[in-house]
Each structure stands twice: as C-alpha cells, then as structure tokens.
Amino acid sequence: MKKQVSVDELQFGVFIVELDRPWTETPFTFQGFVLNDDKELALLKLYCKKVVIDLDKGLDLPERSQLQTAPISGGTKAPSVLASIKTRAKYEELASVDVELPRARTAQSKAETVLQDLLVTVKAGKAIDAPRVKEAVTNMTDSVVRNPDAMLLLSRMKEKGERNLDRAVGVSIYMITFGRFLQLPREQLDLLGMLGLLQDVGKTRVPEEVLNKAEPLSNVETALCRSHLDHSVSILKETAGLPADLPALASLHHERYDGTGYPKGLKGTEIGLFGVIAGLVDFFDALSHPRPYGEALAPSNVLTMLYNLRDVQFDGPLVEQFIQCIGIFPVGAIVELNSGEMGIVIAQNLARRLQPRVMVVLDAEGNPKTPHLILDLAKDPRINPETPYRIKRTLEKGSVPINPSEFFI
Numbered sequence: 001m002k003k004q005v006s007v008d009e010l011q012f013g014v015f016i017v018e019l020d021r022p023w024t025e026t027p028f029t030f031q032g033f034v035l036n037d038d039k040e041l042a043l044l045k046l047y048c049k050k051v052v053i054d055l056d057k058g059l060d061l062p063e064r065s066q067l068q069t070a071p072i073s074g075g076t077k078a079p080s081v082l083a084s085i086k087t088r089a090k091y092e093e094l095a096s097v098d099v100e101l102p103r104a105r106t107a108q109s110k111a112e113t114v115l116q117d118l119l120v121t122v123k124a125g126k127a128i129d130a131p132r133v134k135e136a137v138t139n140m141t142d143s144v145v146r147n148p149d150a151m152l153l154l155s156r157m158k159e160k161g162e163r164n165l166d167r168a169v170g171v172s173i174y175m176i177t178f179g180r181f182l183q184l185p186r187e188q189l190d191l192l193g194m195l196g197l198l199q200d201v202g203k204t205r206v207p208e209e210v211l212n213k214a215e216p217l218s219n220v221e222t223a224l225c226r227s228h229l230d231h232s233v234s235i236l237k238e239t240a241g242l243p244a245d246l247p248a249l250a251s252l253h254h255e256r257y258d259g260t261g262y263p264k265g266l267k268g269t270e271i272g273l274f275g276v277i278a279g280l281v282d283f284f285d286a287l288s289h290p291r292p293y294g295e296a297l298a299p300s301n302v303l304t305m306l307y308n309l310r311d312v313q314f315d316g317p318l319v320e321q322f323i324q325c326i327g328i329f330p331v332g333a334i335v336e337l338n339s340g341e342m343g344i345v346i347a348q349n350l351a352r353r354l355q356p357r358v359m360v361v362l363d364a365e366g367n368p369k370t371p372h373l374i375l376d377l378a379k380d381p382r383i384n385p386e387t388p389y390r391i392k393r394t395l396e397k398g399s400v401p402i403n404p405s406e407f408f409i
Contacts, residue, residue: 001055007045012036012260015058020050033216034058038256038313039286042305080317081273088183093147097347097357100143100150107139108154111169115197122204122235130241137193140169141176144189148177149331149347156299156332167285172196174281174326181325191243195278198242199250202231229254229263253278256313268315276315280306280322283314299330300394328353334395334402339383340364341373342400349378354391361402 002017017032026047034057035041044051053060095103114136118128143151155170175196179189203211206228210221217225229251236247252275255261257268261279271279287302297305303323310316329335333345341364347357355377363369375381381389 002052003055004050004052006050007041007048010035010041010044010051010053011059012041013059015054016044016051017054017057018052019044020048032057034218036217036219036222038254038261039283039291042283042287042309042313045308046301046305079269080315081269081271081276082182082315082317082321084269084273085182085184087185089185090183091145091180095146095150097147097149097153100147101153103146104143104150104154107136107143108151108169108173111136111140111172111197115168118201119204122201128198128201128235128239128242130239133194133197134190134241137172137176137190137197140173141186141189141193144173144176144180145186148180152177152331153346156330167289168197168200170289171199171281171285174285175277178277178281178322178325182321191246191249192274192277194243194246195249195274196281198236198246199232199253199278199282200228201235201250202228202233205231226254226262249274249278253282255279257315258312260313271315273318276318280314280318284322284326296397298394298396299326299333300328301396303328303330324353327356329356329391329394331356334397334400336392336395337375338387338390338392341369342366342395342402343373343375344402346374349376352378356391358389358391362400366401 012035014035015032016035019026026043028043032054033040035044114129114132118133121128140151151173155173172193173196175192176189179192184192206224210217210224213221232250233247236242236250249272251263252266252271255264255266255271255275256279257271257276259265259267266275284299284302284306287297287305288299290296303326306314306319307323310319327345327348329345331345331348334342335345335358336342337358337360341360342362343358343360345356346359349356358375358377360369360373360375375389377389377391383389
C-alpha cells in the first residue's frame with residue numbers, strides 16, 4: 001500500500017518510493033530507500049514538498065496530530081548553548097591568505113599523515129600516539145588563529161577519498177574556525193580540533209562495505225553504522241594523554257536539538273556547546289562533499305538547509321552564527337559573477353558578507369582567464385563605469401569545468 005505525505009511529516013523507518021520530481025533532479029542515486037539518516041531527511045526537505053511512501057516496505061506514519069514534536073521544555077523554546085560561553089578571546093588577522101597558505105598547507109599535510117597513521121594503528125589494535133595528534137592539531141589551530149581563510153580554502157579544495165576517514169581533517173579545521181569566530185579561548189580551539197579529528201575514529205571498527213554502501217541500509221546495517229559512536233568513546237577512553245572530557249564529547253555529534261538524534265536523544269542545551277558545534281560541522285561537511293548515496297551540494301545550499309533546520313534539529317542562534325562564520329559565499333565556493341565570468345571565493349569579508357574576495361578563472365565564454373583576476377568585491381571593482389562586480393550565484397562542484405584544487409593544492 002502506498003500513500004503520499006508531506007516531507008514535514010516524515011519519520012525514520014518509512015520507505016520512500018516516489019518523489020514529487022524526477023529522481024534525476026535530486027542528489028539521490030537510487031530510487032526507493034528506507035529513511036534512516038537525518039541528512040537524507042534534510043535533502044528531501046530541500047528538494048521535495050511531498051513524497052510517496054510504501055507501507056509494505058517500511059513503517060507507516062501516525063496521524064498528523066501525533067507527529068507534533070513536544071516542546072523541549074515547558075512549552076517554550078530551549079535557551080541557546082551560546083549562553084554557556086562565559087569567557088571570550090579576541091583574535092586578529094595576523095597574516096594575509098597569500099602569506100598563510102604555505103604554512104596552512106604544511107599543517108594540513110602533517111595532520112593528514114597523522115590521521116592515516118592513526119587509523120592504521122587503531123585498526124591494528126594499538127594505542128593512539130596522543131602527543132603526535134596534539135601537535136598536528138596545534139599546528140592547524142596556529143594557522144587558523146593567524147588567518148582562518150587559508151585552512152578553509154585548502155579544506156574545500158581537498159578531494160575526499162573514503163568519506164568516513166578523509167573528512168576528519170576538514171571537520172577539525174571547520175570546528176577550530178567556528179570556535180575562533182565564537183571567540184572561544186585558545187585551549188578550547190585545540191579541544192575542538194581534537195574532537196573533529198577523532199570523533200569518528202570508531203568507524204575503523206565498522207565494516208567498510210557498510211560505511212560506503214550506496215544503496216539504502218537495512219536496519220541491521222544502520223545499527224552497525226551508529227555503533228561507531230560507542231567504538232569511538234571506547235578507543236578514546238583507552239588512549240592515555242588525551243583531554244579527559246574528549247571521549248564523552250565524541251558521542252554527541254549525532255544528537256539533535258529536538259531530541260530526534262542518537263544515541264541518547266538529548267535535547268536543547270543537554271547536548272552542550274561542543275556537541276552542537278560538532279553536529280553542525282559534521283552535517284555541513286558531509287553534505288558539501290560527495291557521499292555514497294549522493295553528490296556534493298554547493299556549500300550555500302547546505303547553509304540554506306541548516307537555516308531551515310534551526311530550532312528543529314539544530315540550536316537556532318548557533319546556526320545563525322555558523323552561517324555568519326562560513327559566509328553566504330563560503331571560501332572555496334565556485335561562483336558565477338554578473339559579468340558571466342566564473343571564479344573561486346578565496347577569502348571572506350567579515351564586514352560585507354556578500355562581497356568576498358574572488359579569483360576569476362574563466363571568462364564569460366568559458367575560456368581560461370590568464371592571468372587570473374583577483375577581485376575584492378568589497379572594494380567595488382567595476383565591469384564598466386556603471387556596473388560593479390557582484391556574485392550572481394554559486395555553482396555545484398562538477399557542473400562547470402573548474403577544479404579548484406588545481407589552483408591551490
């Protein structure tokens with residue numbers, strides 16, 4: 001039996017059999033799947049208004065009146081985790097993007113080497129080299145403190161391999177950067193960096209064929225995937241020399257503001273500042289890079305999804321702060337200008353978010369532009385005396401013949 005429902009009514013366990021638009025117009029690479037993941041749910045809400053579910057292959061939905069989420073606390077919105085920030089540090093830009101790029105590239109490369117060695121070590125049942133991990137994170141934090149755009153740019157340019165392993169360095173960079181934006185003390189930036197690098201280490205104990213499966217996961221496979229949290233906590237507890245609160249923090253990035261996450265179904269401020277930051281960044285990084293079940297989305301589209309999920313799956317004020325941090329046109333995004341030219345965002349302008357610094361690499365006819373033109377849109381450069389340069393739209397990676405990694409890696 002099939003029935004059509006609004007995407008706002010969906011719950012995990014239903015079998016999606018039809019969309020209200022062609023499957024080829026969505027990131028989903030398969031037709032028909034069990035909804036088991038909050039990222040899949042967010043994608044459905046972005047692309048569809050209604051879907052058809054098959055009651056013979058998945059769960060039915062209760063009546064709409066039963067679907068309303070109970071208020072998190074006493075009928076009022078829960079306070080934001082931002083209120084938990086008691087001490088703030090002041091950070092100034094100490095280097096330009098151009099100057100910082102070589103140092104950022106070295107820090108990123110060392111962190112990737114440490115991560116790969118760490119994963120081999122964990123798979124072999126040996127102890128993590130905590131001092132080496134700390135040094136790698138410290139080097140990344142040093143770079144982000146000097147100028148966050150350099151590390152962000154390299155992270156966006158880096159081609160991801162096995163999504164469950166290679167993303168860790170990028171997640172770490174984004175978490176450090178967001179912590180800097182929130183003016184958290186330096187030692188907390190290092191802790192965020194370690195959390196980003198290590199929170200998914202437990203995936204080394206989950207079968208790779210399950211982690212990288214493109215088809216819908218069975219209930220058993222979903223449980224296997226979710227078990228990585230317990231494995232991560234266990235591995236980090238067994239590692240001497242790591243911050244004492246790191247294991248507990250590593251269990252929080254799949255919790256959600258409305259209590260629909262796992263493993264404990266925590267709500268609101270129960271998740272804590274670091275847990276919400278970890279969840280936001282993991283969601284953003286996962287959807288803006290290729291996944292087994294779908295293509296990468298433009299960062300601006302993922303930020304739109306996060307905005308639509310504020311005060312539902314994520315702490316609203318923190319979502320708004322994250323969007324301010326990343327920017328409407330994130331570093332590394334491919335953009336089309338109102339001149340018809342195409343380029344790559346290479347730096348943010350904190351005062352004028354819609355006018356970042358852009359490196360133009362293709363002319364209006366799609367031909368390589370040599371030498372590359374650097375436009376600081378905040379300085380109001382002109383196409384002609386009457387028309388200033390502006391960003392027209394962001395483009396999905398792969399939709400145009402631009403490979404940003406060729407310019408920076």
